Ligand code: ADP
């Protein structure tokens with residue numbers, strides 16, 4: 001049994017859908033027990049969300065324009081694949097009804113002047129609900145047995161509507177009850193990615209890019225042999241190809257490495273995708289819909305191939321918050337109080353670094369959370385601030401984290417030094433650094449303006465493009481290097 005997930009570009013227009021149909025046919029010939037999970041057409045989820053937000057602000061024109069785009073794009077592809085007139089009429093009716101639903105919801109948002117997370121979840125999930133029935137029809141037109149299934153019937157979540165957390169047991173039971181009878185008849189279920197529902201059937205979504213997670217959840221629920229993520233690049237690459245044009249596809253990654261890359265911004269996989277797969281040890285393949293002969297990347301529990309540094313990624317739109325002051329030294333509980341104050345704001349911290357003198361703690365978090373967190377910290381430490389034991393909490397915006405990932409870094413000396421040399425030689429300043437105790441990730445906080453250059457220099461320094469020597473055997477650093485050796489959690493402000 002296998003689950004095949006197709007991303008937005010794989011279903012973005014008739015030509016792409018034809019390619020997706022080809023891949024499904026080929027895969028189903030290999031294993032007739034195949035489940036297809038699909039995203040919305042590329043750009044559709046953005047359009048739905050933009051329209052809803054504009055409606056909230058009183059702009060009704062935006063959703064009226066979007067209505068035309070949605071009708072045009074979906075009817076076009078339906079007509080391109082479905083020759084049978086009855087089926088085309090039925091499908092056209094479904095498309096019209098979904099788009100009317102979109103319009104009614106946006107109108108309600110405009111009247112109320114308020115867009116709740118619950119409302120946004122319904123609207124943002126319409127793209128998958130529009131496209132999946134069309135893909136099912138396109139597969140049938142190709143002679144395959146396929147049936148549309150709404151993931152609201154399969155994936156059961158909590159009511160954190162915009163980024164809902166699945167309830168695994170309920171999801172497993174619902175998925176098996178609904179999909180196994182189809183699979184037994186060798187019917188391919190074509191399931192909406194991204195969307196889910198609470199136990200009461202209220203629509204939720206799994207967070208932006210969440211269709212990968214949907215694929216993995218269904219794969220785990222069905223004890224699939226493989227989860228395939230079909231996208232528009234040749235697998236997980238050594239870096240974002242938009243930054244590093246000669247980034248190379250990695251044949252193999254561990255779950256841990258893939259999760260680190262995804263968490264730190266490699267868009268190719270949703271960060272939670274690996275979780276259900278790890279639980280059941282299911283391999284994830286990342287493959288190119290437009291180059292199906294290429295094997296892509298296999299994500300598994302343990303990898304055999306070396307390479308100290310495998311890949312790097314960058315996450316943008318961050319702020320560095322520093323809590324500093326002489327009064328912090330030797331005072332127990334400062335870190336606990338700091339992060340309790342951060343947690344109270346529901347913010348998640350991406351990186352933490354503390355100076356060994358204990359005079360400062362700095363951490364990095366998403367820009368949008370900064371104001372709340374800073375206010376929360378000033379309140380938590382109001383007494384210390386008044387007594388001047390702690391200086392004000394400072395926030396530095398326009399920060400990025402460049403994460404360097406590879407399990408082989410563990411026990412390979414000189415990685416950090418090589419990293420700092422690569423940046424130092426080009427005059428790029430590292431603001432803070434942290435290394436996880438797993439040693440499979442070194443995170444560097446840098447100014448946003450330096451991000452792309454840093455990624456390119458590091459990619460070159462470790463020869464990740466694989467020109468000539470491979471980085472498994474890179475020579476030890478020369479001893480003249482001015483770069484400091486990294487210690488865990490060392491703060492390098494001004495280094
Ligand atoms: P899909 O619509 O198939 O889900 P996404 O746009 O979500 O595709 O993810 C694929 C894109 O991720 C690629 O086109 C590429 O631009 C980007 N990307 C960023 N980092 C990486 C990386 N390390 N490896 C591969 N792709 C990456």
Ligand code: ASP
Pocket residue numbers: 007008039040045046127193194207208209210211212
């Ligand atoms: N369509 C959704 C999004 O754009 C989910 C996905 O593509 O994975 O976020």
Ligand code: MG
Pocket residue numbers: 007209212267268269270
């Ligand atoms: Mg995606």
